Amino acid sequence: MIALLDYDFMRRALVAAALVGLIAPLIGVFLVQRRLALLGDGMGHVALMGVGLAFLLGTAPIPTAMVTAALGAFLIEFIRNRSRTAGDVALALLFYGGIAGGVLFASLAPGKASSSLNSYLFGSLSTVAAGDLWALGILAISVLVILAIFGRELFAVCLDPDIAQVQGIRVRAMSTLMAILAAIVVVVGMRVVGLLLVSAIMIVPVAAAQQLTRSFRSTAVIAVIIGLISSVAGLAGSFYIEVPPGPAIVMLALACFAVLAIVAVPIRRRRKELA
């Protein structure tokens, strides 16, 4: 552990991993509740197009990906509301457009851009620059602030959009807000976890936590703990065994899921007997 902290780039990567491990499950819990588990994936693919564009235009990847993903968030809500396209088809359109656009733009870019695209797909230990850390920190804090203000309304919308509307909650605005929050998480996670796997850190800890929990709040809290452990430990592990951090983080989260799913069986049985 000491050796690991000797490197500046590793310290930055660990902070970035902790940020995504903290905020990703907090958004994921709403996505799972609304049955939009794949929305994060869609956002990841759109952000990939942003990275490709950044290579092509020579702009900074994080802001470009953020703008592209935010536009994608508006687009998907627009498609879902204004046309007869079903939610899953709207997501599929984003998937294909994002991946195709990302690889296309990166290939058109001068230099070796298309090979460094790989580090954006599966994460990388060495790519979090000092300046990036500030951007990621501000994005993560803004997610926490937005959740503190609008979290309950998001919860109500996910519980039942019609009832939420009767309660005076602006359902469409909240849906768009949720897509934008997912877009922010994707951008925060894209350096260390990678765009293809970042949505796993939104969903898998939630799936693991809900094996045991009985309330939305406890699901969110335990999912955050699992998210933090798997992203920080996975990142550290990937340093020692020299693999990209994204797959290591996600495999750890999946291992948590497997353990909790097995442990939960006798616990649930006992609760049932007590009830």
Added chain:
Amino acid sequence: MSDSIIGIQRLCVEFDGEHVLEDVDIDIKAGEFVALLGPNGSGKTTLIRAILGLEQPGHGKISLFGTPIKRFKDWHRIALVPQRLPGASSIPVSVWETVMSGQIRPRSRWRLFSRSEKLSATQALKDVDLWDRRHDRLDALSGGQQRRVLVARALACQSDILVMDEPTAGLDAANVAALSLLLAGIKEQGKTIIVVTHELDDIEHLVTRAIVLGASKHHSVGYDGPPPVPGAFAHDHHHHHDAIIDKAPPVIGMQP
């Protein structure tokens, strides 16, 4: 007790050129217990959705507590009691969280839940006799208990009007009895209750007014008066089995 709290005048609602509701005139007063009846497709659900502001009327006027629905702001005075909450089956949501969710309003987003909001949720859960289950997952409860939690959710809002969608559907006799006892108590408190139902028999003793929709193409309301519904209009509510089949989700697949 005789103020008009829901006023509907010459209401028409159509979807894709199809007239679902035609020429509906209904005036509901405080304290009434209204059963909304009619065959599937007669517009019962559309009517309650229009009253709740979820459906835009093509023509006609709706007013709530004397205010035209477009300018109505006091939405906390009306609570919808659904059959189930879609978001409570995809992730664990506790009974307590379900009841508190009724109190989430945009204007309270800058503060935590207040003491009085928590107290009314506590009282509502005690009223439906499920206080000791407050920490349990909503979907760990029986169907009848879940229905009572959703009633508690509406009670906790201290609404004056409860709109209930098929509250007794799918419940066994014991749970129907428990629910109608609960509704009798709510009626005692002077609240207005509107129930969409296929099974008038279960709650007929509580109902003060039955409205049958689906009468004709040009005039939706067939019967509007105290129960029992005269034979000519009562063709609907004995066909329980048809209703269940009609509610099955559409078959998807085989589409290009």
